[in-house]
Structure formats: C-alpha cells, structure tokens
Amino acid sequence: MIQALFQEKLQVLNVGLSSFADSIAMAGGSALQIEWAPPAQGQAEVGRDLARLINLSAVETANQTAFDAYQSAQPVLRGIGIAGQVIPNMADRMILHSGPPIAWRDMCGPMRGAIVGAILYEGWAENLAKAEAMASGGEIAFEPCHHHNAVGPMAGIISPSMPVWMVTNTINGNQAFSNFNEGLGKALRFGANGPDVITRLKWMGQVLAPALRTGVELLGGMDLKPMMAQALHMGDEVHNRNAAASSLFLKRFISALLKAHIPAADVSTVVEFIAGNDHFFLNLSMAACKAMLDSAHGVPGSSMVTAMARNGVEFGIRVSGTGNRWFTAEAPLVDGLFFPGYTTADAAPDLGDSAITETAGVGGFAMAASPAIVKFVGGTPQDAIDNTMTMTHITIGRNNAFTLPSLNFAGSPAGIDIRKVVDTGIQPIINTGIAHREAGIGQIGAGITRAPLACFTQAVSALANTIVDG
C-alpha cells in the first residue's frame, strides 16, 4: 500500500541533482546521495538490460544455487597426472594456453615463446626456427586451458607430456588441472625457452612429478581449502603471495617424501626446488579455485562470474548463466612496481589464468589478509582492507571458509556479480605479476590491475537475452 509510505519516516535515495538531497536535509528529511554515473559506460541499451536483471527472482535464485555450489566445494589434491592422459579432450598435437581463445598470429611475445618452448620440450621440432614454423603453420591446435578444466599462470602453457596437478571437488566430483610452477627468473610461463628452461621442465617431469605423485599417494590426497584458509591467516592472499602456503605444503609433504623410497639425491633436489620457490603453491591455489568455480558454472540465469583470464592481448570472463561464451576486452596494463632496470614500457599487458583466484574470492579480493601485497601500488594496510571491502559491493556473498583476521574474521567477498559490476562501475581488483613483453625475459614486476568493464557490460546483455520476461 502506498499509504504505508505515509506512516513511515521518508528516507530518500537521491540519484541525480545533489541539491535535491540538500533540500531534503534542510527540511529535516533523510536523504542519501548516490554517486551516480551512467551505468555500462553510458550505453543506455545495456543499462536497460541491467535494470531488467536487478533483483530479478530468476537471477537471484540461480545465483544462490551457483554460489552454494562454489561455497560448498571441497577441492582436494588427488594426484599428479600427465596432461595428455588426464586432461579431458587433450589431443596429441595440442597446446593449452591461458586466457580466452587466441590465434598464433595474435599472441603476445611471452605466449609465443612459451609455445615454442613446449614444442621443443615435446620433441616435435629440433630447433627454435622449426618449432616456430610448426606453430605458425597450423600443425598444432591451440586452445584455452579453461576449455579443458585447466588453468595456468602467465602464458599458461600445458603440452601433452607435461605433468599436471589433479584436483577434485569431492562434493560434486568435478576435476581441475594445473601445470607445475617453475619458480622465478627464466621460466616457460614468461616465454623463456632456452636449454636451461627445457632441462628444468624435463627434470620436473622425470624427478619432481614422480616424487610428488608418490608423496600425494602416501598422504591419501591433500585438502586444499583449509591450507588456503590457513595461508590467508599467515599473510598470503594465495595469488601474488604464496610464501606461507608453499611452506605449509612442504611441511605436509616432506614426511611423505621421506617415506617414499626415493633416492636421497632426488629428495634433496625436490625439497630444494619447492623450498626455493615462494610461488610453488600458486598453481595448486589456481586449480583449487578452478574446481570450486566450475561447480558453479552453467546455472541458467546466474550472473556469477566463473572465470576471469587473460592471454596478454585480451581479458576475458565467463559467466555461470551464459555457458562457455567469453566476453572479452583489451587486456589492461598493470599498475605496479618494477624490478631494477624495467619500466611500464617493457611490460606485457595483463596475462595468465591466475585471476581465477580473484574470481574465487581470494587474491586481490582477500587483500586485507595480505598487507604486504598492497605495497606494490604504494598503498598502506588500510588500503588493503579498503580494497577487500570495496569488492563486497560487487559480490554475491562471503566465503565463510576464507576468513580475514583484519576484518574481524569476516569471510572474503566472493562470487562476482556482473550486474553489480556494471551498476556500480566498480571493477574487480586483481593482484598480478608483470611479464616482460618480449619472450623469455621473465617477470619484471608486480602490481594491481582491474578487470575491464567492457567484459561485464557485454555479459549483462547476453544474460538478459537468456531470460524471457514473465
């Protein structure tokens, strides 16, 4: 009853001329000014699609279903496999890469370098020139990791004989895969493909993978979610800082390794390798996030983002209710700090599947847990808290497994809602490394970037088209 309004205290949200809010306040009323700007970057038609989706019961219900599936997921490290044998639909001459689909001719330098390296690693060609000719000659199929339940940081290259983490969400049985982290410096994921890189990859396949496989078997698997949660309490956000999580992994793993009847020299190199890489856990964190989010994917009507990924040229997102379609925009540059001797001019645009962590409510979304990270953009611990709190305005809920001490143990904001992103103009924040734009040089810095709004505006219209009025 409109008459009910007459019995209440009038409380006004003012959208537009701020003097109207002032007048209401002057007359003793209550008004809150909205800092309004035309949504969807001023595209009125998208704005209409958005308006239709706001608080629509079909979307709200679908989001609850998707979010519950994400929230209840239990990612468990079940084993180590060979990509060509365990990753679904992985063909013989296929190489997986990060981000949305992209053709060889359009790929950025680091991705091309990494693909050439993978061809050499596979032994499909004997030198760089032949490998490049093979890649450009259409002899190899390139597909996104995400099309195969997989994720990979930076170039995200996975070729058939590479070892991969196998993570299972034990609640609904879906699997997720990721490659192994090679450490900092010259690495395939940054496009390096020299002999030392290939030698290390071989060692990872021949020594590291079997050792990890045996260890994980002896442990009977490893619950990843509690480990991530614990790392959040130890200053990681499990995207750009994995120091604590990598240590926790090694602590769990080392006793199994010692029982595994592996030659002592190998045990030593394996331990050294893991201990020497603060990002060792990153790929596990990513696979766990992928497993959680895939269980939320494919709910008709849901506006929850289930993947954000970059291929160094384009930034792409996928949304639960719009199937396997990607919504892409130009990959942004990263605002951050550079290693000595490098500047923004050397940086490749945003690259890698690692934004799966932000999509799952950790990484930049859990920055409050990791004040050390905010320094990459000259911020303070307060900024870290503010960044996390800002993300609460574009998410469906809080992940009650990922609690944040500095927010009185409130859950991390999770489940990005495309509607809220477009309506508020608040872009999802992403902590990320910065790759050199040329292949093989490696990481040159780290910082913060934001998912481009254009991805979300396209997704809003696409979702609106899936929902029939009624």
Next chain:
Amino acid sequence: MATAAKVLRNFYRDSVSLMQLSSTFAKLPGVEQASAVMASPNNIRLLRDAGLLTESVDASANDLLISLQGNAGALESALAAAESALKQPPSSSENGLSRGIPPRSIEMGLGNMVGANLVLISTPGEYAASEAFKALSLGLNVMLFSDNVELKDEIALKRFAQSRDLIVMGPDCGTAIINGIPLAFANVVRHGVIGVVGASGTGLQQVTCLADRWGGGISQAIGTGGHDLHRDVGGISMLQGLKALAADPSTSVIVLISKPPSPEVAGRVLEAAEGAGKPVVANFLGADPALVRRGNVFAATTLEDAAAAAVALAEGRNPDDAKPKCTPISIPSGLSPGQQYIRGLYSGGTFCYEATLLLKKELGQVFSNTPVDPGDRLHDVWTSRAHTVVDLGDDLFTRGRPHPMIDHRLRNERLIKEATDPETAVILLDVVLGHGSHADPAGEIVPVVQKARDLAGKAGRDLVIVGFVCGTAGDPQNLARQEMALREAGVILAESNAQAVRMATAVAVRAGAVGGRL
C-alpha cells in the same frame, strides 16, 4: 648521464618495500632511474646490466644498495634524500575497518540506508527509466523528476509499480511533498489535512502555497507527471494517489489537478473520486465544471479556486462561497493609445496554460508556444504578437540553458524586448519560490523591471507590470521579502496567477477600449 651509489650496511628491507622505494627515488629531482636493492651478487649484476651501476661496490646481500642515474649535479643531494627517506620510520596507518566508499548504485545505497522507501531520480532522461525500474525492483517508490522519458517506458514503469503496490511520481514530476518533506521543486508549507494529487508541478505548487497562505495545510502532495492522464497511461499514478489519500486518516480533503484528461481516464478518476469517502476538489484546467461536479466532487476552474475550495472544505465551510475576491487594479493614466496587448512571460508551464485559458475567454485570440487551440500557435516563439503568453520553461527555450526558475536571464531579456514594443500595455510575470528555485528571484527581476520602465518612460509610455509570487513564508527565499522588493520596484502583485491574469485583463480591456475610441 651520471650514476651514483650508496651502500647501507646491514640494512634490510623486503623486496616489495625496495621496489616501492625505487619508484619513489626515481621521482627525486634530477634522477632518471633509481634502484634500491639488497646487494646480492645477482642484484649487483642486474644493476650493472641496466647501466645503473658503473662504480665498483663492496657490499653483501645483507647490505642495502641505492643506485641512481641522472644529472651529475643532482645525484648527491638525491642520494642523501633517498637515505633519509629509507631511515624514516614508516608512517602509522589507520586502524579499524574500511573507510568505505560512497554508494554508486541504488542497490548499494540501500545497503547504507536500509529503511529507504523512495528514490528521487533526476538523471538525464535516457537513463532515468532504467534507474526507476531498478528502484521498483528493489521495492522502492519512485519520484521521477527527469523528463524526456518515452511514453512506453512510463506505461511499463507504472504498470510494474502498480503490480508491486508502489507508486511512480513522474516522469517530469517537478514537485511533491511527502510526509512534510518537500521534494525537488517544492515549497515549505504548513502541515494540514489537504491532500493533493497533481499532474502539474507548478499547479501543485500554486495550490499548496495558496492553501498555506489562506490558513490551510497539506497532508501530502503527490505528483504524477504530466502524461499520467494520457489515455494510454490511464491515470495509474493519480488513481493510486487518490486511493492512498482516501485511505489516509490524516487527509480530510483531496484536491486533484490536471489538464483535461482523456474522457475515459476522466471517467475513471471521477468515479474513484466519488468513492473516496471524503470531499474531493477537482481542477481539470479548461474542463466544463458541470461534467466534473457530482456528489462529494467539487469542480474548480482555476488553481486558486481549487485551493480556496479545499481550505473551505477543511474548515467545514461551503466551497461554493469561498471564491477568492479579486483586488481591483488602478489603471495608470499614462498608457499611450497604441498600448493594448498583454505579454505574459511565464516560468511555470501550468501558469502559462491557465493564463491562456482565462485570457481567451475575455480577449479572444491569445498566441502562445503552448496554445490551447492549435490555431493560436506562436510560430516565431522569440517574437510576441497581439496578446501573447509564453512558457519560457518549454524545451524550445531551455535547450542548452537552465530552467527559467533557476536562471532568469532569458526572461529578463524578453522583458526588455516587450517593454520596448509600443503595443505592450501589460507584462505578466510569475515568480516561483521554494526548494530548487533561484535563491533570490526578486534580486534578479527588480533591476530589469526598473530598466524596462525607464525604457518605456523615455519613449513616453507608461507600462503596467503585474505578477504574483508562488511561495510561502517558510520558503528559503521568504515570501514577504520577495513581495516587498517587487512591489517597491513597481510590480503590481496579486495573490495568485488567476488574480494576476484578471488584473492584466482589466488593463488590456480598458486600454483596448481607449485605443478603440481614438
């Protein structure tokens, strides 16, 4: 390009801090590139490769190395500044939770104001319907001040609102008073028992201000927007407002204001009014009172009559005896023979329309940009002919400028133009006070009135300027002060638009008669 380096022994900083410091040092005057690193052999090699380090340094991984590249003259002081920055204790940061950000959407605003029950929207028209739709979807009533909203959107919004028992006031709703709070362009009126529903913003302002002036008070004033009684909209908001006021125990008299609705909508509204269970005064500008009058429904032909009838009914008096009396006007003797026409320069659209109706009845043809009869359209809106009244708030005039209630320049220019026209006998003005309007309209008008009179005087003519102030003692501009300033400048003030029009008519009739004799 020179380089300089400095080693700080046993001085540890983590790598992120160092990267941050490096970027700070690079901004020091005269510095091109800067680096602060722990002096491991690897880092030293990197610096040499980057050309940042040319001298030999004796340092280990436990030492911090600052190296700079830039103007030779600037490096020494830059190194000192860098070192002192490094040794400064970190600034203390705020504790506690987030500083928060201002709400950027209606939904976000609802998070900050959980009890919100109305959204006031004044965005550009192309976005306004979407914002209104969001508000309704979130269970909030809407006042849509924005104009240029398509009729099909208005219909969709109002039907959606109706299905959720919410109301959309507008689009193009300039005025409302809900629970005593003035919204958008509204006046500060006494609280009372008169509830108003109006399709016209200035109509609502006139009725509420006159009721206030004559001792009445307002319970609620609900705007519907100008198109609500269009056949295709069907008066949804007016019917909702009427129903709410009928059920409201604090309201004992209801006033309805609109241009004449389409016959079927009028039928529906009057039927609902008849069932309101309390007296209703209906002012359908230009409608035949006989078709309106029935049972508890009283017909008012002007906004002034509507206000007077409502005050009478609220006091238990007979509204038919409550016609306001017109103050007689003394016609100045200095009008020249050719001065015979009225020029009405309105900022309020409904005032202009009401004036046109009243003048036509007395004087025949009256030209306007918003004519009652299409044949009376003023084709060149910038030039008056014969009796002319213009709505300066019309899009034709306001394109690219603020509304004349806020910005008086356009009307002031026109006022001078009319004053120099030897055929102008009377200039007719409305002055609207209240929230949203100009902070001191009299201050804007008075100098121009003086100039206009001077110009006419120099040409040997007298000039009559008649006006009225739509406002209250409680308005921020203060009614009494505004009226005093205008009177002192020689503006003849009436209490209402209708009275001002009658005064102007009296002058024009007399002038015309005199002119006719000559």
